[in-house]
Amino acid sequence: MYLVANISVDICAATSCKLCTQFCPEANTILYNDEAGKEKGLRYGSAYVSVDRCKGCAQCVWVCDNMAKHNAIKMEMIDLIGDQALTENIHYGEKSTTATLANPFPG
Amino acid sequence: MSLDYVKFTPGFDKWMPKEYRDMVEHGPFGKKTTVSQVGSFKEILEEHPMCAGCAMTLFIRLAIIAFPNPEDTITVGTAGCGRLAISQAAIPFVYGNYGDQNGVASGLSRGLRLRFGDRPKDVVVLAGDGGMADIGFAQTLHSWFRKEKFTTIMLDNEVYGNTGGQESGMTNKGQVLKMAPLGKKFEKMDMLGMAKIAGCAYVATVVPNNPRRVESVIKKAVLIAREVGPTYIQAYTSCNIEYAIPTDKVLEDCKEVEDDRYKFTEYLTDEAKETLSGLYGYKEYLPKPVPAITKN
Numbered sequence: 001m002y003l004v005a006n007i008s009v010d011i012c013a014a015t016s017c018k019l020c021t022q023f024c025p026e027a028n029t030i031l032y033n034d035e036a037g038k039e040k041g042l043r044y045g046s047a048y049v050s051v052d053r054c055k056g057c058a059q060c061v062w063v064c065d066n067m068a069k070h071n072a073i074k075m076e077m078i079d080l081i082g083d084q085a086l087t088e089n090i091h092y093g094e095k096s097t098t099a100t101l102a103n104p105f106p107g
Numbered sequence: 108m109s110l111d112y113v114k115f116t117p118g119f120d121k122w123m124p125k126e127y128r129d130m131v132e133h134g135p136f137g138k139k140t141t142v143s144q145v146g147s148f149k150e151i152l153e154e155h156p157m158c159a160g161c162a163m164t165l166f167i168r169l170a171i172i173a174f175p176n177p178e179d180t181i182t183v184g185t186a187g188c189g190r191l192a193i194s195q196a197a198i199p200f201v202y203g204n205y206g207d208q209n210g211v212a213s214g215l216s217r218g219l220r221l222r223f224g225d226r227p228k229d230v231v232v233l234a235g236d237g238g239m240a241d242i243g244f245a246q247t248l249h250s251w252f253r254k255e256k257f258t259t260i261m262l263d264n265e266v267y268g269n270t271g272g273q274e275s276g277m278t279n280k281g282q283v284l285k286m287a288p289l290g291k292k293f294e295k296m297d298m299l300g301m302a303k304i305a306g307c308a309y310v311a312t313v314v315p316n317n318p319r320r321v322e323s324v325i326k327k328a329v330l331i332a333r334e335v336g337p338t339y340i341q342a343y344t345s346c347n348i349e350y351a352i353p354t355d356k357v358l359e360d361c362k363e364v365e366d367d368r369y370k371f372t373e374y375l376t377d378e379a380k381e382t383l384s385g386l387y388g389y390k391e392y393l394p395k396p397v398p399a400i401t402k403n
Binding site for chain 2: 018021022023024025026027028030031032034047053055056057058059061062063066067087088090092093095096097
């Protein structure tokens with residue numbers, strides 16, 4: 001198995017800097033959901049990772065830890081993180097995206 | 108080369124792949140999208156085979172987001188890592204033989220101006236330091252001397268990264284590489300100085316650890332190239348493989364290099380400043396009012 005980035009909605013939606021979306025070298029991989037945090041009563045939306053496109057470079061972790069100083073992103077084994085966003089389940093809206101979460105390794 | 112090519116053929120829309128549907132319905136074509144909105148729209152660049160954590164990919168991604176009119180843009184590249192990503196974008200990409208990218212872009216730019224007249228069609232060359240400063244050096248410089256109206260962007264990773272680590276003209280003096288075990292014996296080429304002498308209207312250096320600056324620089328270079336003349340951007344895009352930079356330290360390296368020898372510089376001719384302020388509303392380049400002379 002291999003590592004992919006996993007963003008904590010609880011931390012991200014409390015701060016919302018969007019830096020990781022700008023610094024990811026992969027296109028259409030770290031996306032933003034305006035409603036993700038509001039569902040939990042938090043102030044902002046949250047970034048999330050389309051894990052099937054993540055190459056595991058951890059640049060977003062460096063950005064979140066050192067530039068934003070939010071420590072919201074951790075590298076985790078893809079088969080152990082449960083339901084995640086996958087490219088085929090991402091829906092683009094007018095100003096935001098949403099993802100139907102699914103297990104990347106069902107069964 | 109226009110909004111006409113980013114739409115569905117009638118009757119085929121439901122059969123198109125999801126990525127294509129997203130691109131047509133939620134892509135940046137015909138809209139004003141910025142780097143700060145990234146993550147909320149479908150990007151032109153798609154999945155690519157470049158190494159994990161590559162700073163060059165980050166720069167290419169930001170550059171493509173920054174194109175002022177992506178639906179009217181053609182990219183030109185050559186052999187090297189960069190074309191692996193540039194060719195995966197939903198805008199036309201022309202692959203020049205090694206080193207002739209600026210020659211190809213010259214013909215393309217002239218042809219598009221003949222064909223489309225006043226409608227802006229932007230040609231942007233994205234090539235590595237080897238393709239531009241070594242093998243394609245003559246064609247690059249000649250296109251600048253001829254005042255060809257297109258943008259040239261050097262993806263400067265200071266090494267031949269795709270072929271195993273040979274030194275290039277842009278490698279720093281003394282640098283030891285896999286295929287340069289004794290260290291490079293000559294100074295890094297001053298392409299910025301040559302671009303200015305050759306008559307480029309806009310010359311800038313940039314590092315991809317400031318996305319909004321990359322966006323601003325690319326936009327200005329493309330807009331000036333439309334109206335005034337050749338523009339040149341030299342971007343530091345480290346090779347984390349050949350320089351053995353851990354992927355999670357790539358941006359740290361970018362910052363160190365920016366502080367050390369790749370500081371942001373920007374050079375514009377007076378004509379370029381007039382174009383930016385007059386045609387495109389860049390207030391910072393408006394002529395400053397002359398203070399009134401008062402008699403004491």
